[in-house]
Amino acid sequence: MTKKVFVSGCYDMLHSGHVAFFKEAARFGDLYVGIGSDKTIYELKSRQTVCSEIERLYMVKAVRYVKDACINSGSGMMDFVESVERVKPDVFVVNEDGDSEIKRMFCKERGIEYVVLKRVPEDGLTERSTTSIRNTVKSQLPYRLDLAGTWIDQPYVSKFSPGWALTISLEPTIEFVERCGMSTSTRNAARKIWPYQLPNYNSEMLAKLLFCFENEPNKNEHVSGAQDAIGICMPGLCRHYYNNNYWPEKIESCLDEDVLCWLEEHLCMMLMFPRRPGTTVVENSHLCEENVKELADAASRCWDAIMRKDLQGFAASFKASFEAQIKLFPGMMAEGVAEEIEKYKDKVLAWKMPGAGGGGYLAMVCEKPLEGSIRIKIRRRLE
Known part of the structure; x- marks a missing residue:
């Protein structure tokens, strides 16, 4: 039986780094993605998202490595708890930037395998992050x-x-x-x-x-x-x-x-x-x-x-x-x-x-x- 894999994140300004992460996580099984809501991201990062949660959900679902995706209903850094309880994944995957002890303990208490991936771009592509892209985008403020x-x-x-x-x-x-x-x-x-x-x-x-x-x-x-x-x-x-x-x-x-x-x-x-x-x-x-x-x-x-x-x-x-x-x-x-x-x-x-x-x-x-x-x-x- 194919394992269920869960990842969670913002995925604003979807880029090749996100897709590479989805591809690597999908090696462990069918991939389910929890997406931070606009409200949660604003509370955590004190900024509006570039793409709304509906747009981000649409784009993430369109990635071929993703089995399904949803908007997380919780708040804060652990906004994905209810999504995990619903999906019941076998594996929880994070990248190095997203690794935390509270996530490890959360998975241990539920018997979920916890995997940390390094950021590795697809061959021939430049390493991407949302922050680096944000720094190159020109503001349209008047x-x-x-x-x-x-x-x-x-x-x-x-x-x-x-x-x-x-x-x-x-x-x-x-x-x-x-x-x-x-x-x-x-x-x-x-x-x-x-x-x-x-x-x-x-x-x-x-x-x-x-x-x-x-x-x-x-x-x-x-x-x-x-x-x-x-x-x-x-x-x-x-x-x-x-x-x-x-x-x-x-x-x-x-x-x-x-x-x-x-x-x-x-x-x-x-x-x-x-x-x-x-x-x-x-x-x-x-x-x-x-x-x-x-x-x-x-x-x-x-x-x-x-x-x-x-x-x-x-x-x-x-x-x-x-x-x-x-x-x-x-x-x-x-x-x-x-x-x-x-x-x-x-x-x-x-x-x-x-x-x-x-x-x-x-x-x-x-x-x-x-x-x-x-x-x-x-x-x-x-x-």
Whole structure:
């Protein structure tokens, strides 16, 4: 009578290493596979799976060395207990990474033979692991580009005068450089929760989750503005209204295709240089009601101009918003920034540095994008 063999694992991003393991385990008899549920894997590894449990079950069952497979109903490292009780295997197989004393004792108590296999790739193939593959997969998380009102999302600014911040969520068509105003620090925080892409969930709720995750209450550090999380998580063009609080009182979105295409046609970017280590843009700030109101008014005019697809109005308010930012925080104009702006100011209608400034990219409003510039692609898809 053919023996029953049992193995258990995650089997996310199914690869040749998994298949080689199944092939070797099947030498001991008919192979049954227990698969960790999405919930269990999230609890153990603090990350979402790339492939859902239904997809993983489908793929594992399709492997010719597998007799049958199921989703384990338990939790934790021993989530397979009920599957083993149902299958009643003669042999329990693990690879070296999965070997543990608790599994040995579990099998000994039930009279199940316990076998540990070394990781050996199929002849001619490279050794594979899910971790090594994960490290080579490019994240599809969006970036954010702020158009106007930057700094108003900080209560120490909006307490002088409430107002809107305008952001657009960008498809990751290129990998933007760190420390260049594209909210890469918030995006890196997002990757700890969602390594590859945003989940299919309410986008405003995702933004709140990301904001809370990045700004843990027990950290006595600078609080990242909510516009970063909103710009990453909420698709299209958004404006969010701040009034002496970290989270906006209201959020409005524009997903109109004509407006988004128009923005893509009249915005481009150029890299200057990353913000230099030690650069502090908040020193010697000029915070007062008059200056903050200039910032807020420029952002409101910018939104209205975009809604009308008024290029000259958009350029004027875009530039006014940047000038208001510099008036509030002169340190944004770090050494070398003015010289970089000078290269393009006669070729475009308006310009600003995304984020806190001090270096990074120049975002520019133009009749048509400059040759050699970075074109933007606004994310439309609702998560």
